[in-house]
Amino acid sequence: MxxxxxxxxxxxxxxxxxxxxxxxxxxxxxxxxxxxxxxxxxxxxxxxxxxxxxxxxxxxxxxxxxxxxxxxxxxxxxxxxxxxxxxxxxxxxxxxxxxxxxxxxxxxxxxxxxxxxxxxxxxxxxxxxxxxxxxxxxxxxxxxxxxxxxxxxxxxxxxxxxxxxxxxxxxxxxxxxxxxxxxxxxxxxxxxxxxxxxxxxxxxxxxxxxxxxxxxxxxxxxxxxxxxxxxxxxxxxxxxxxxxxxxxxxxxxxxxxxSTLPLRMRAHQQGALAVAEWLEAQPPVKRVLYPGLPSHPQHDLAKAQMKNFSGMLSFQVGDVAAGERIARSMIEKLNVVHYAVSLGHHRSLIFWMETDGLMDSSFKLTGDALASYRAFAGDGIFRMSVGLEDPEDIIADLSQVL
Ligand SMILES: Cc1ncc(COP(=O)(O)O)c(C=O)c1O
Missing domain, CATH: 3.40.640.10 (Type I PLP-dependent aspartate aminotransferase-like (Major domain))
Known part of the structure; x- marks a missing residue:
């Protein structure tokens, strides 16, 4: 060997x-x-x-x-x-x-x-x-x-x-x-x-x-x-x-x-940037967090520290009711993007993560720590793993629900 x-x-x-x-x-x-x-x-x-x-x-x-x-x-x-x-x-x-x-x-x-x-x-x-x-x-x-x-x-x-x-x-x-x-x-x-x-x-x-x-x-x-x-x-x-x-x-x-990781990571980054830029222009989307976007609060650190911004992003759509309504329509309508946990796969994956639920079950943050979490996540986020499908197909799929 x-x-x-x-x-x-x-x-x-x-x-x-x-x-x-x-x-x-x-x-x-x-x-x-x-x-x-x-x-x-x-x-x-x-x-x-x-x-x-x-x-x-x-x-x-x-x-x-x-x-x-x-x-x-x-x-x-x-x-x-x-x-x-x-x-x-x-x-x-x-x-x-x-x-x-x-x-x-x-x-x-x-x-x-x-x-x-x-x-x-x-x-x-x-x-x-x-x-x-x-x-x-x-x-x-x-x-x-x-x-x-x-x-x-x-x-x-x-x-x-x-x-x-x-x-x-x-x-x-x-x-x-x-x-x-x-x-x-x-x-x-x-x-x-x-x-x-x-x-x-x-x-x-x-x-x-x-x-x-x-x-x-x-x-x-x-x-x-x-x-x-x-x-x-x-x-x-x-x-x-x-x-x-x-x-x-x-x-x-x-x-x-x-064996194909470097190729895939380049494609994940390219696809995620296209999806993130599209998401930023959609009225129901209140905020997008992707390290490769200039709007990410730590974009300068991302540029200095990351050699590839990967395919992970999150976005907010307002309060919990709005998040749950859109999550339900994702489950019913999405074809290309699977409504599922996990990440990093060739298939795109998305999942709704409500802040209060995560606080009760996992993080249990209070005070400044909770405020810092909410500064990034609000009442909840969609965590999306942008896969290797053509970005225009991912965007067409998401446009059914946003
Ligand atoms: C950042 C991170 N670390 C660790 C894990 C745990 O990995 P596994 O599910 O392979 O045990 C996950 C799973 O989602 C993860 O997202």
């Missing part, structure tokens, strides 16, 4: 990193290795603690060739030394938290994160003696004030799901490293091509590979990319001990999707 990242361009990396023609059959396309165990030529086993990238395959909870192929591809795309693939994006978040946090440690986390990650931090981690401070990561003074001597991880998400607020990642990285903590970043919305992890000072880049990386809405998976020593620790904890591994079949599917 070829080693990672010796290629000059994103497309070559996406296609070739991690794979090579099969040495036995000459097959040009990678095989799916549906094997849980591997025949050994050594009489003795070896300890999981001694694993390195040249270790032979032993048992699929340690590693499997189809998953290793994807790990090398993602590391090459993200520009990191190594990568760990997990059973889902949530398993990737859990892998970070349960590898690098112990009883008595402190986590600083974006007060708006993917809802599952927010609930993991707020409801689960404190049961293990880990204290958690949710912070508006767009407010650097608040981030600085939240850091403590026992802070081990600062976890950001940019753009944040669902409100498209950005974090100045390089600035938060400096604060985090000055405090002796690790910076982890959920870059699912941005994709590996949207953020330059090394330049921004991110230690661990997390993805739900269910989304842009796989890109076709047919496989759930997750990944964390980062330095080899941190990934090795995570492989021991998260895969070998906690067991949340990616199946070889999903590894193969997601790698096939990842």
């Amino acid at each position: 070829s080693k990672r990242n010796t290629y000059l361009g994103d497309m070559t990396r996406a296609i070739h990193a991690g794979e090579a023609p099969d040495p036995t059959t000459g097959a040009s396309a990678p095989a799916i290795h549906m094997s849980s165990t591997f025949v050994s030529d050594s009489v003795a086993g070896f300890s999981a603690h001694d694993l390195d990238e040249d270790s032979p395959f032993l048992y699929a909870r340690w590693s499997n060739p189809s998953v290793t192929m994807l790990e090398r591809k993602i590391a090459a795309l993200q520009g990191t030394e190594d990568c760990l693939c997990t059973a889902s994006g949530m398993a990737a978040a859990t892998a970070i938290m349960l590898t690098f946090l112990s009883q008595g440690d402190h986590l600083v986390i974006s007060d708006v994160s993917y809802a599952g990650v927010a609930e993991l931090a707020r409801d689960t981690l404190p049961r293990y003696g880990i204290s958690v401070t949710p912070v508006d990561m767009s407010n650097l003074d608040a981030v600085a004030a939240a850091l403590r001597p026992n802070t081990k991880i600062v976890h950001v998400e940019s753009p944040v799901n669902p409100i498209m607020r950005l974090t100045d990642i390089a600035a938060v990285s400096k604060l985090t490293h000055d405090a002796g903590a690790l910076l982890s970043c959920d870059a699912t919305f941005a994709s590996p091509l949207g953020l330059d992890a090394g330049a921004l000072g991110i230690d661990l880049v997390m993805h739900s590979t269910t989304k842009y990386m796989g890109g076709h809405g047919d496989a759930v998976g997750g990944a964390v990319a980062g330095p080899a020593d941190l990934i090795k620790q995570m492989r021991l904890e998260a895969s070998i001990h906690h067991g949340g591994i990616l199946s070889p079949f999903n590894g193969w599917l997601i790698a096939r999707g990842a």
Whole structure:
């Protein structure tokens, strides 16, 4: 299997990193290795603690060739030394938290994160003696004030799901490293091509590979990319001990999707910009948030920090009654755009997200934090993942309901 990242361009990396023609059959396309165990030529086993990238395959909870192929591809795309693939994006978040946090440690986390990650931090981690401070990561003074001597991880998400607020990642990285903590970043919305992890000072880049990386809405998976020593620790904890591994079949599917990621991301960006500009001109639409639009309140930061604005946008249509009425007509009338959760697929997806409901179930924000959320989301937003259909067809579909 070829080693990672010796290629000059994103497309070559996406296609070739991690794979090579099969040495036995000459097959040009990678095989799916549906094997849980591997025949050994050594009489003795070896300890999981001694694993390195040249270790032979032993048992699929340690590693499997189809998953290793994807790990090398993602590391090459993200520009990191190594990568760990997990059973889902949530398993990737859990892998970070349960590898690098112990009883008595402190986590600083974006007060708006993917809802599952927010609930993991707020409801689960404190049961293990880990204290958690949710912070508006767009407010650097608040981030600085939240850091403590026992802070081990600062976890950001940019753009944040669902409100498209950005974090100045390089600035938060400096604060985090000055405090002796690790910076982890959920870059699912941005994709590996949207953020330059090394330049921004991110230690661990997390993805739900269910989304842009796989890109076709047919496989759930997750990944964390980062330095080899941190990934090795995570492989021991998260895969070998906690067991949340990616199946070889999903590894193969997601790698096939990842092979076209740079092309797809360019098309997602182009389509999203066209849809966002059209939405801004529609009378029922009160506000559109897309980092690539000059009207995004952090457009300058987006231009400085994002290499691709991706296909995610949100828009407001007024109060909850208006949102629910339009959501109902979307369910009845839309053909091209599916009314469904998830994102990053070739099919366009849209979903109504009411602010009060999300506050009760997931974020539970009050005071300034709630005001900051409402500044981006009002009473509720439509979160839209602009797919790869022709933008004029997406727009024609949406014009039936707006
Ligand atoms: C930003 C973000 N992070 C993490 C996740 C969780 O990923 P998964 O559904 O693959 O567990 C999601 C899912 O929507 C997400 O949007």
